[in-house]
Amino acid sequence: MGQTLSxxxxxxxxxxxxxxxxxxxEIEANHVTAxxxxxxxxxxxxxxxxxxxxxxxxxxxxxxxxxLDGESIYDQDPVALRKTVGMVFQKPNPFPSxxxxxxxxxxxxxxxxxxxxxxxxxxxxxxxxxxxxxxVKDRLNYSGxxxxxxxxxxxxxxxxxxxxxxxxxxxxxxxxxxxxxTTHIEELIRQLRDNxxxxxxxHNMQQAARIADSTAFFLNGELVEHGATSEIFTNPKDKRTExxxxxxxx
Amino acid sequence: MRQSLNEGxxxxxxxxxxxxxxxxxxxxxxxxxxxxxxxxxxxxxxAEDQKINDFERQVDDECVRLIATQxxxxxxxxxxxxxxxxxxxxxxxxxxxxxxxxxxxxIEGPLIKQLIDIPLMAEKALEMMRRGxxxxxxxxxxxxxxxxxxxxxxxxxxKKVVRDLLVIMTERPEVLDQGMYLAFVGRYLERFADHATNxxxxxxxxxxxxxxxLNK
Amino acid sequence: MKQYIRKYxxxxxxxxxxxxxxxALVPLFGVLGYVLKNGLGALNIQFFTNLPKxxxxxxxxxxxxxxxxxxxxxxxSLIGIPVGILAGIYLTEYDRHSWFSTAVRFATDxxxxxxxIIVGIVIYTAIVxxxxxxxxxxxxxxxxxxxIPLIIRSTEEMLKLVSHSIREAGYALGISKGKTILKIVLPxxxxxxxxxxxxxxxxxxGETAPxxxxxxxxxxxxxxxxxxxxxxxxxxFQYATSPYKEWHQLAWAGSLxxxxxxxxxxxxxxxxxxxRHS
Numbered sequence: 001m002g003q004t005l006s007x008x009x010x011x012x013x014x015x016x017x018x019x020x021x022x023x024x025x026e027i028e029a030n031h032v033t034a035x036x037x038x039x040x041x042x043x044x045x046x047x048x049x050x051x052x053x054x055x056x057x058x059x060x061x062x063x064x065x066x067x068l069d070g071e072s073i074y075d076q077d078p079v080a081l082r083k084t085v086g087m088v089f090q091k092p093n094p095f096p097s098x099x100x101x102x103x104x105x106x107x108x109x110x111x112x113x114x115x116x117x118x119x120x121x122x123x124x125x126x127x128x129x130x131x132x133x134x135x136v137k138d139r140l141n142y143s144g145x146x147x148x149x150x151x152x153x154x155x156x157x158x159x160x161x162x163x164x165x166x167x168x169x170x171x172x173x174x175x176x177x178x179x180x181x182t183t184h185i186e187e188l189i190r191q192l193r194d195n196x197x198x199x200x201x202x203h204n205m206q207q208a209a210r211i212a213d214s215t216a217f218f219l220n221g222e223l224v225e226h227g228a229t230s231e232i233f234t235n236p237k238d239k240r241t242e243x244x245x246x247x248x249x250x
Numbered sequence: 251m252r253q254s255l256n257e258g259x260x261x262x263x264x265x266x267x268x269x270x271x272x273x274x275x276x277x278x279x280x281x282x283x284x285x286x287x288x289x290x291x292x293x294x295x296x297a298e299d300q301k302i303n304d305f306e307r308q309v310d311d312e313c314v315r316l317i318a319t320q321x322x323x324x325x326x327x328x329x330x331x332x333x334x335x336x337x338x339x340x341x342x343x344x345x346x347x348x349x350x351x352x353x354x355x356x357i358e359g360p361l362i363k364q365l366i367d368i369p370l371m372a373e374k375a376l377e378m379m380r381r382g383x384x385x386x387x388x389x390x391x392x393x394x395x396x397x398x399x400x401x402x403x404x405x406x407x408x409k410k411v412v413r414d415l416l417v418i419m420t421e422r423p424e425v426l427d428q429g430m431y432l433a434f435v436g437r438y439l440e441r442f443a444d445h446a447t448n449x450x451x452x453x454x455x456x457x458x459x460x461x462x463x464l465n466k
Numbered sequence: 467m468k469q470y471i472r473k474y475x476x477x478x479x480x481x482x483x484x485x486x487x488x489x490a491l492v493p494l495f496g497v498l499g500y501v502l503k504n505g506l507g508a509l510n511i512q513f514f515t516n517l518p519k520x521x522x523x524x525x526x527x528x529x530x531x532x533x534x535x536x537x538x539x540x541x542x543s544l545i546g547i548p549v550g551i552l553a554g555i556y557l558t559e560y561d562r563h564s565w566f567s568t569a570v571r572f573a574t575d576x577x578x579x580x581x582x583i584i585v586g587i588v589i590y591t592a593i594v595x596x597x598x599x600x601x602x603x604x605x606x607x608x609x610x611x612x613x614i615p616l617i618i619r620s621t622e623e624m625l626k627l628v629s630h631s632i633r634e635a636g637y638a639l640g641i642s643k644g645k646t647i648l649k650i651v652l653p654x655x656x657x658x659x660x661x662x663x664x665x666x667x668x669x670x671x672g673e674t675a676p677x678x679x680x681x682x683x684x685x686x687x688x689x690x691x692x693x694x695x696x697x698x699x700x701x702x703f704q705y706a707t708s709p710y711k712e713w714h715q716l717a718w719a720g721s722l723x724x725x726x727x728x729x730x731x732x733x734x735x736x737x738x739x740x741x742r743h744s
Binding site: 160 | 629631632634635636637638640642645649650651653654656712
Binding site for chain 2: 183185206209211230233
């Protein structure tokens, strides 16, 4: 089941640049929350703070609070945290040295699960959830990179789901894909909502409008507005939000 | 695919059908009030106007939400725009039904004749409304086209009603008021049927993106 | 008119490129051809099984030299490959930007260019003199020192080729950094790293100068690793510079065997580590 996230006074730096200037945000469980905003507004940085990936880059700094299901993520071991908070990236990145099967179970197997039956069950379950099982069930031992772009991305989603996270972070998951593959991914995200808390960064506003329950608008490292998607796109409260979504920016 | 959009469109169809049922309920109620000339009942029906307005607002809000969040194009877009127009037609039909109740408040004394054609008009007009909404739900152009003939029938009935009332009013000038009011009722029902025909025109627009005047 | 000029120019440039390529290939095939022609005749079973015979006698072989080269290359690999790969991993994965790693990288780059004879002299002074004798171990060590910078460099390059998003994907799954490097990044770069190691092996197989000061050479079998030992390059050198015709023949044969060894190592590296999937 998904978990709630509370973000309080989150500030982040990338070298000398302050990319997040104090974010306060509540992210609801079992919801799809989209984060939109122009390039450089800090949305990717924000999402990477939640699974503590931002810290892995040199020269970064983070202060503030992020509470996941009642516990601060900074009190946990970051490696363990990332089993609860999974991530899917913009460019599909299956492991080239592994087959489709090995890719899906990579997170589980490299963390100790050895039993063959368990792994196969996990692989099938995850691939079904990612709507990829039927397409690859007869070629699980083929290389992970032998699939098309859309399939690779679904493979990465299956791989992330296999670890059974509570929260799924998606950083522009469909922007490298063609429209039909994008629609597949969007439908998939809708279906996953019931069991996960999903946070999706997208520069495609229409996508946010289509799939998100609530939408947050970031601008210059600040959270400008956050509300129900239908509200944001029919009657936003902040003029900056309206200017952005109507395309009258800059 | 496009689950959200499909679900939204399904919701619209349901809302319009429910709105139609409400309009039917109100029209039948107002017709009953006309026959019984019960002023207390008339007041009740006049207040029911609010329900129709609520429906219209619900349909409009849902359409706006769907357009903003799902970016429909082509037929999807026409269906949703048409839903907004149909809700306006239904709202007018509701108003027309309630106008009948308002007439009841002004009529004095017993009915000057047994009402046969007027209730028949109401029945036919409701039949047309049901047909129109069915055609919308199923994108059925044939059903929509059939509304043109039915509208003609209602127009014929209206002419007969007016002729009959004129005869009575000429023979008994003291019942001129009631005769006039009853003629108004006929007019309202004829307009009711016209709006129902508009629903059919929307269905044709959805299917072909073209416009056809079924009212002739 | 213009299109004819353009066509002519294109044809001219193409000819220049083709000619340059042919010129580049000529020495390569020339050397191979020459060695093949001269060495094939002297190649027989005795070459591989017999010890060198006295001058003037026919039927001598280079068995000990072949074995000696193999032994010293093995010693060098056992030392050089792990050290080189691990150092390469450290520099790429753990410490890319500090002053320390920059210094190490600079030193490595310098060492790849160092004349190998200097390595030989250094080992001579540090090991041979201290131990009091020439030895296979010293030879292997000298070769290892030549190998290490090469392997560090190629390992680094191969690891850098692994897209950073692969590592991020590993971290994002809750896999620790060490495991990510060991089980995800290394296997991805494995082909390249091993090819790099193989090329380093091929390179040091033919080194002659350092062995002159460390392993010296031996007309007989070495009985332990702490004794002077024969090696192909040194033996070829000694025979080629001698006045005896039989020995010249053997030198050609030795050259052929050495070149074939290097070619086989190269082919083995590429074949064994070809892309298995898809």
